[in-house]
Amino acid sequence: MENELYQELSLKNKQYVWHPFTQMQDYINEEPLIISHGKDRKLFDVLGNEYYDGVSSIWLNVHGHNIKELNEAINEQLNKVAHSTLLGMANIPAILLAERLVNIAPDGLEKVFYSDSGATAVEIAIKMAYQYWRNIGKNEKNTFVTMKEAYHGDTIGAVSVGAIDLFHQAYSDLLFPSIKLSYPHLYRSKYEGTRKDVTKAYLNEVENLFIEKADSIAALIIEPIVQGASGIIVMPPGYLKGLDALCKKYEVLLIADEVATGFGRTGKMFACEQEGITPDILTCGKGLTGGYLPVSATLTTNTIYEAFLGTYEEQKTFFHGHSYTGNPLGCAVALANLDLFEKKQLINHVEEISSFIEESLRTFYDLQHVGDIRQSGVMIGIELVLCKETKEPFHWNDRVGVRVTKRAKELGLLTRPLGNVIVFMPPLASTKSELEEMLNILYKAISDCTEKQ
Numbered sequence: 001m002e003n004e005l006y007q008e009l010s011l012k013n014k015q016y017v018w019h020p021f022t023q024m025q026d027y028i029n030e031e032p033l034i035i036s037h038g039k040d041r042k043l044f045d046v047l048g049n050e051y052y053d054g055v056s057s058i059w060l061n062v063h064g065h066n067i068k069e070l071n072e073a074i075n076e077q078l079n080k081v082a083h084s085t086l087l088g089m090a091n092i093p094a095i096l097l098a099e100r101l102v103n104i105a106p107d108g109l110e111k112v113f114y115s116d117s118g119a120t121a122v123e124i125a126i127k128m129a130y131q132y133w134r135n136i137g138k139n140e141k142n143t144f145v146t147m148k149e150a151y152h153g154d155t156i157g158a159v160s161v162g163a164i165d166l167f168h169q170a171y172s173d174l175l176f177p178s179i180k181l182s183y184p185h186l187y188r189s190k191y192e193g194t195r196k197d198v199t200k201a202y203l204n205e206v207e208n209l210f211i212e213k214a215d216s217i218a219a220l221i222i223e224p225i226v227q228g229a230s231g232i233i234v235m236p237p238g239y240l241k242g243l244d245a246l247c248k249k250y251e252v253l254l255i256a257d258e259v260a261t262g263f264g265r266t267g268k269m270f271a272c273e274q275e276g277i278t279p280d281i282l283t284c285g286k287g288l289t290g291g292y293l294p295v296s297a298t299l300t301t302n303t304i305y306e307a308f309l310g311t312y313e314e315q316k317t318f319f320h321g322h323s324y325t326g327n328p329l330g331c332a333v334a335l336a337n338l339d340l341f342e343k344k345q346l347i348n349h350v351e352e353i354s355s356f357i358e359e360s361l362r363t364f365y366d367l368q369h370v371g372d373i374r375q376s377g378v379m380i381g382i383e384l385v386l387c388k389e390t391k392e393p394f395h396w397n398d399r400v401g402v403r404v405t406k407r408a409k410e411l412g413l414l415t416r417p418l419g420n421v422i423v424f425m426p427p428l429a430s431t432k433s434e435l436e437e438m439l440n441i442l443y444k445a446i447s448d449c450t451e452k453q
Contacts, residue, residue, distance in 0.1 A: 002046060002047050002048060003047070005046055006034065006046050006047055009034050009046060010031065010032055010034065013032055013034065014027075014028045014032070033045055033409070033414075034046045037065075037066070038053070038064070038065025038066050039064070039065055039066045040064040040065065040066070040067075041053055041064045041065075041426065041427050041429070041430050041434050042064075042065070043057075043065065043414065049412075050412065051409065051412050051413060051414045052412060052413045052414065052426070052434065052437065052438045052441070053065070053414055053426070053427060054408070054413045054414055054415040054424055054425070054426055054438050054441075054442070055414060055415045055416050055423055055424075055425050055426075056291065056425050056426060056427050057291055058416070059228070059260050059265075059286055059425050060285075060286035060287055060291040061287075061290070061291030061427045062263060062264070062287045062290040062291055062337060062340075062341075062346070062427060062428050062429065063290055063291075063337070063340055063344075063346075063427060063428070063429040064427050064429055064430075065291075067290065067340075069336050069339070069340055070290050070292055070333050070336050070337060070340070072336070073332050073333045073335065073336030074292070074293075074329055074332065074333050076332070077093060077328055077329050077332035077333075078329060080328070081328055082328065082329055083324065083327050083328060083329070084328065085323075085325075086114065086321070086325045086326035087321055087325075090326075091326060091328045091331070092328070093328045093329075093331035093332040093334075093335060094114065094326035094327075094328065094331045096331070096335060097112075097331040097334050097335050098112040098114075098297075100335060100338055101284075101297060101299060102299070104269050104270075104338070105270060105282060105299050106270060106272050106273060106277065106278040106279070106282070107278055108278040108301055109278060109279075109282055109299040109300060109301060110300075110301060110302045110305070111299065111300050111301070111302065111304075111305040112297050112298075112299055113128070113297065113298045113299075113300070113318075113320075114295065114296070114297050114322075114325045114326040114327075114331075115296050115297070115298065115322050115325060116294045116295065116296060116322050116324050116325070116327070116330075117153065117285060117294055117296055118152075118153050118257075118259030118260075118283065118284075118285040118286060118296055119152070119153025119154050119155045119158045120153075120155060120296060120322060121153075121259060121283035121284065121285055121296040121297060121298045122152045122153050122155075122157070122158040122161070122221070122255075122257055122259070122283050122298075123153070123155045123157040123158055124283075124298040124320055125219075125221070125255045125257075125281045125283050125298050125300075126144065126157045126158075126160075126161065126219075126221075126255075127157070127318075127320055128281060128298065128300060128304065128318065129144075129218050129219040129253045129255060129280075129281060129304075130142060130218055130219075131308070131318065132218075132253070132304050132307050132308075133218050135307040135308060135310075135316050136307050140215060140216055141215070141216060141217060141218045142216065142218055143177075143178070143179060143213070143216050143217050143218060144160070144161050144176075144178045144179070144217070144218055144219055144220070144221060145178065145179045145180075145181060145206075145209065145217055145219070145220040145221070145252070146161040146162070146163055146178050146179070146180055146181070146220070146221050146222075147163065147180065147181055147182070147183040147222055147223070147227065148163050148180050148181065148182055148183060149163055149164055149183060149227065149229075149230035149231075149233075150162050150163045150164070150180075150183065150221070150222075150223065150227065150230070151164055151167065151223075151227075151228060151229035151230065152221060152223075152257050152259075153259070154167075156171070156174055156175065157176075159171055159174075159175055160175040160176045160177075160178055161178050161221050163178075163180050164229060164230065167229075179209065179213070179217075181205050181206060181209065182202060182205060183202075183222075183223075183227050183230065183233055183235075184198065184199060184202040184233075184235055184236055184239050185233050186198060186234075186236055187371070187372040187374070187383070187391070188391065195236050195237075196238070198236065199236045199237075199238050199239050199242070200242075202239060203239065203242045203243065203246065206220075206243060206246050207246055207250075210246060210249075210250040210252060211250075214250035214251065214252055217250075217252045218252075218253060219252060219253035219254065219255050219280070219281070220243070220247055220252055220253070220254055220255065221255040221256075221257060222240075222243065222254070222255070222256060222257065223257050223260065223261065224240050224256045224257075224258060224261060224271040224272050224274075224277075224279075225240060225261055225266050225271035225274050225275075225376050226260070226261055226265075226266060226271065226376045226379050228260040228261075228379070229418060230418070231374075231381050231383065231418050231419065231421040232374045232375075232379055232380065232381025232418070232421060232423060233374065233381075234374045234375065234376050234379075237275075238275070240272070240274070240275045240277060241275040241276070241277055244275075244277040244278075244279070247280075253280040253281065253304075254277075254279040254280050254281075255279060255280065255281045255282075255283070256270075256271075256272050256277075256279035256281070256282045256283070257283050258270050258271055258272065258282055258283060258284045259283055259284060259285045259286055259296065260286060260379075261376075261379070262282075262284040262285075262286070262287060262288070263284070263286070263287030263288060263341075263428075264287065264341070264346055264347055264350050264377070264378075264428050265287065265350075265376075265377050265378060265379050265425075265428070266376040266377040266379060267347070267350050267351050267354055267376070267377035267378075268347065268377075269341075269347060270282070270284070271376075274376075278301075280300065280301055280303075280304060281298060281299070281300045281301075281304065282298070282299045282300075283296065283297070283298050283299075284296060284297050284299070285297070287337075287428075288334050288337070289330055289333045289334045289337055290333065290334075290336075290337035290340070291427075292330075292333045292337070293327070293329060293330035293333055293334075294324075294330065295327060295330035295331060295334055344429065346428055346429065349428070349429070350377055350378060350428050351377075352432075353378065353430060353431075353432060353435060354375070354377050354378060356432050356435060357375065357378065357380065357424075357435060357439070358375055360435070360436070360439045361373050361375065361380070361382075361439070363443065364382060364443060364446070367443070367446055367447055367450065367451060368388065368450070368451060369384050369385060369386070369388070369394075369400075369446075369450040369451075370382060370383075370384060370385075370388075370446065371383045371384065371385030371388050371391055372385075378425060378426060378428060378430075379425055380423070380424040380425065381418070381421045381422070381423055381424075382421065382422040382424065382442075382446070383420060383421045384400050384401065384404070384420045384421070384422065384446070384450060385420070393420055394420050396419065400417075400420050400449065400450065401417025401418070401419055401420050401421065401422060402417055403449045404417065404422055404445050404446050404449045404450070405417050405422065405445070407444075407445040407448050407449050408441055408442055408445035411441040411444060411445060412441060413438055413441040413442060413445070415442070422442070422446065424438070424439075424442060426438060
C-alpha cells in the first residue's frame, strides 16, 4: 500500500507541482521525497522513512513539528474565527501579538505592520522608508543601499535590494536600481590585517558612500549579524554597531532584515540585540509562528509612523495591505509560540546548544575539504573547498553541496546547500543527543562525498 500510494503521489507531483528554486528537468527524473507527517524534530515520508529536519524546513521551524501547544492554539482560534480583515478593523490575536512584539523587540520599535511572508515584510519596509521621506518633504532621498550577495525575498521590491546574480539577474530589467556595498566576509575578505582593521575598512566603504550621496539615500538594508543565502556569512564584532552609528550620523534609515535571524536563531531574540542597536525598521517572519503559518511583521518607530499621520486630503496614508494581513489563526499560533519561548527558556537553551555545536564542529576541520565553518547561534554554514591552503572553491558543476545533502538524506538528515556551503540550521528546541546524531550524519555525508576512499 505504501509503495502504491508513493507512486501515485509521485506521478501527480511531477505532473502538477512546480517547485520553488528547483531545476524541474532534473527533479522530474528523480524519485521525490514526499512528506506525510512530522513529530518533534523529525519528518516522515509516505514510505515510512524518518529524517531529522536539519534545515528547520527552510530556517523557520522553532520547536519542531506537531507541537501540542501550537496545535491547540490554532484549534482554539479556529473555533472562534479563522480570518477577518485588518483594513479598518482589528482582531484580538493581532492586537495582542503586536503588543508582544513591541515588548520583545529592540527598544524604540513601537508600531507593527503585518503581512504574510518575509519578502512582503521587506517590500513594506522599502515602501515605508521611501514614503517617509516624501511625507516629511525630502523627496530627494529616494535611493536604497544594500549589500552584495544580499537576499531579501522574491517580490520585485525585495529583489531590487537583493544582489545574488544567480537568483536575480533574469529580472534585472524589472528592478529599480540600488547601490551595492560589500558585506564583511572575513574568510574571503578583500582587505588584509587584523579583524579590527578589516571591520574598519568595510565601515569606511559605507562612510565614503554616505559622504558622497547621503542626501539622496533613503535607507540602507542589511541582514544583521548573518547574511543567509549568500552562504551564512557572519559579521565581525562591531560592524553592526558601527553601521548603525553611520546611518544615524548621515540621516540614512537603517532597515534590519531579521526574517532569518530573528526569534532566537543567533542566540538572542533578535540579532540586533547582539550589538545593542535599534534599527529604524525591522522585518521579521519565519520563526514568528514557530514554523506553522505564514505571518510576518514590519516594526518601526513612532517617528516614522507619525510621518504618515495627516488629514484625509493630505493623502499621507500608507497605501499597502494584504488580504490575510493580521490573520487571527496565524497571530494566535505566534502568541503560543512566544509563550513556549518563555516556558521552555528557549533563548538560554539556544546558548547552551550553540556551544555544544561549536565544540562538535571542530572535528569537521579534520576533513580535507572543509575550508571554513561559520556559526552564529544555530545558524551554521560549512564551506567546502577544493584546496584549503588557497581557498580555491569547487567548480559549480561538481555539485559538491548537492551530493553531500543527498548523502545526508540517505543517512536520515534533511538539509540544503548554498552552492558549496552546507547549511545546518536545526530547530531551536533540538536536544544535545539529537544534535549529536545530526552532526554525525553530516560529518559522514561530507566525508563520503569528498574524502578519498
